[in-house]
Amino acid sequence: MSKVDSRLAVNLAGLQLNSPVMTASGTFGFGLEFRDFLDLNRVGAVMVKGTTLAPRAGNSGQRAVETPAGMLNCIGLENPGVDKFLNETLPQLREYDTQVIVNIAGATEDEYARLAEKLTVPGVAALELNISCPNVKQGGIAFGTCPESASGVVRAVRNATDKLVITKLSPNVTDIVAMAKATVEAGSDILSLINTLIGMKIDIDRRRPVLGNVIGGLSGPAIRPVAVRMVYQVAQAVDVPIIGMGGIMTTEDALEFILAGASAVAIGTGNFVEPELAERMADELSAYLDKTGTASITELIGAALPERQTREGGGCTC
Amino acid sequence: MGKVKTLGDKRRFSATLVQQQQMNHDVYRMVLSAPEIAAMIKPGQFLQLKTGRLMDPLLRRPISIADADDGEGTLQLVYRVVGEGTKYLAGLQQGAEIDILGPLGNGFTLQGERPLIVGGGMGIAPLLYLVRALCPKPVDVLLAGREASELFWIKLFAERCQAVHVTTDDGSLGTKGNALALLPQLLAQGQYDMLYTCGPDPMMEAVAKEAAKHGVPCQVSLERYMACGIGACLSCSCGAKDGSRKKVCTDGPVFWAEEVML
Structure with a gap:
């Protein structure tokens, strides 16, 4: 129904995307689940479900619950394991003109490194390090809330692969800028932010937590202002591209992230509600460029940052 | 936009x-x-x-x-x-x-010449359409509710079914008790060659066990909390008896009773 618009192309440290709209890990399966709803060729990149060395069954009990303008989940990284992904899923995904980014999670630095080695194959564009999953007992967020341990994971992966390394940051920290700086220094090519915020819900009739795992990750529009703020702060502190995510439901939401300094955005929970959203948003971004007389989406990246405003105010064209 | x-x-x-x-x-x-x-x-x-x-x-x-x-x-x-x-x-x-x-999701497998349908509570809803699809085969149905007002279904099924059996927990309509108060005697008659059930998990588990005892193939329709319904979020994932995981939304919601853990 619509074609690729070259004005939407972005390049993140060598990761070439035909649309700045990607789909966030854990909300889009392996992409193939969405073939009935959109044209995968028009999704900038598919960030596949968090993948571990061995298959994982995930958590028991109730795994998700709706909250005001959002939802909590505690899936617990259920996934078929990296070998099944490589043998069965990746060959099918490679038939589409979309970049494949594999989100990886391990319990030790060594597990991350082994995953990175296994995934250093044609067809994988980048690895996204999941150091911010709130729903697993080992690894996960334990790595993502301390700059030293996060850096250790990044370095282990950096040494194991020549693929682009994306680190997905947890918002559950006191100082997001410190985490960003540490993981960039350790070798991250790109940063994704944000992962879910930790939350919980209590069933007042049963007088018990609703989720089987008690706590879960909050996503959806409820967290968007937090995510925009973190992108805005990190964009001023590091020189690597940022993939902005957190409650994006509309094209206006995506533009907020881009103006705050994100070079690309990822739709998460929105995929559950409107499975064609990533494709439609690309069309709507084209319409926005038309309407505002903007030559390319790259002109908008970070346009709301104070540094940029000063530069423009001073008449600098660089 | x-x-x-x-x-x-x-x-x-x-x-x-x-x-x-x-x-x-x-x-x-x-x-x-x-x-x-x-x-x-x-x-x-x-x-x-x-x-x-x-x-x-x-x-x-x-x-x-x-x-x-x-x-x-x-x-x-x-x-x-x-x-x-x-x-x-x-x-x-x-x-x-x-x-x-x-x-x-995937629907029921239409098979058998003499199906029995067992529904509990709101799980009765998808079974009405199943009866339409099974026509003109003679279908019997067993409807279980907590009390009489839950079983407004009876007249809807009566138009399409050979026999409608009813149980209520409080005895306000039909036989007092749950579905198991009637199911064993219905199956003992030995005429059914297929069983379909939808309702609370404990009911379906008991129904499936009873069906297995009589050698009648049984399909169950599961209900789980789900966010997306299209196989992406994994909120509705359930354990399969072969040790794998099944998504209720895209692998089910209808399963053969021996496939899944209820």
Whole structure:
């Protein structure tokens, strides 16, 4: 129904995307689940479900619950394991003109490194390090809330692969800028932010937590202002591209992230509600460029940052 | 910017509310005009309905199909008001447009010459459409509820079924007790060659066990909390007896009883 618009192309440290709209890990399966709803060729990149060395069954009990303008989940990284992904899923995904980014999670630095080695194959564009999953007992967020341990994971992966390394940051920290700086220094090519915020819900009739795992990750529009703020702060502190995510439901939401300094955005929970959203948003971004007389989406990246405003105010064209 | 109706998706439609009827204190039946879905949908499949504006309630609500009429292009949904989403649905007036994803999931396998159907509570809803699909085979049904007002279904099934058996927990209608108060004697008659069940997990587990005892193949239809309904979020994942995981939304919601852990 619509074609690729070259004005939407972005390049993140060598990761070439035909649309700045990607789909966030854990909300889009392996992409193939969405073939009935959109044209995968028009999704900038598919960030596949968090993948571990061995298959994982995930958590028991109730795994998700709706909250005001959002939802909590505690899936617990259920996934078929990296070998099944490589043998069965990746060959099918490679038939589409979309970049494949594999989100990886391990319990030790060594597990991350082994995953990175296994995934250093044609067809994988980048690895996204999941150091911010709130729903697993080992690894996960334990790595993502301390700059030293996060850096250790990044370095282990950096040494194991020549693929682009994306680190997905947890918002559950006191100082997001410190985490960003540490993981960039350790070798991250790109940063994704944000992962879910930790939350919980209590069933007042049963007088018990609703989720089987008690706590879960909050996503959806409820967290968007937090995510925009973190992108805005990190964009001023590091020189690597940022993939902005957190409650994006509309094209206006995506533009907020881009103006705050994100070079690309990822739709998460929105995929559950409107499975064609990533494709439609690309069309709507084209319409926005038309309407505002903007030559390319790259002109908008970070346009709301104070540094940029000063530069423009001073008449600098660089 | 985006407008639902102009989307070319294969499985996203805008349906029009034709009729809304209250069945008991918290259960409603709606008739929708949705010719594309009515032409495709099989018994046991379900729909994901948007219930309100974009942000709140945020997630769609999975609702089973109580009946579909391809000729009329209509669907019937019977649902219980349990929260904000279903409250929104119950408040919709004739002519309202509803954004729907579907049909989703896999339906029942139509087999056997003498099927028995066992439904409990709101799990009865998808079984009515199943009976239509099984016609003209002689179908018997066993409906189980907590009390009489839950079993407004009886007259709907009576038009289509050979025999309608009823149990209520409080004995206000039919045999007092749960489905198991009648099921063993029905199966002991030995005439059934297929069993379908939908209802609370403990009921389905007991029904499946009873069916296995009599060597009758059995399909169960599961209900789980789900966010997406299309195989992405893994909220509804359940354990399979072979040790793997199954998604209730896309691998089910209908399974052979021996496939899954209830």
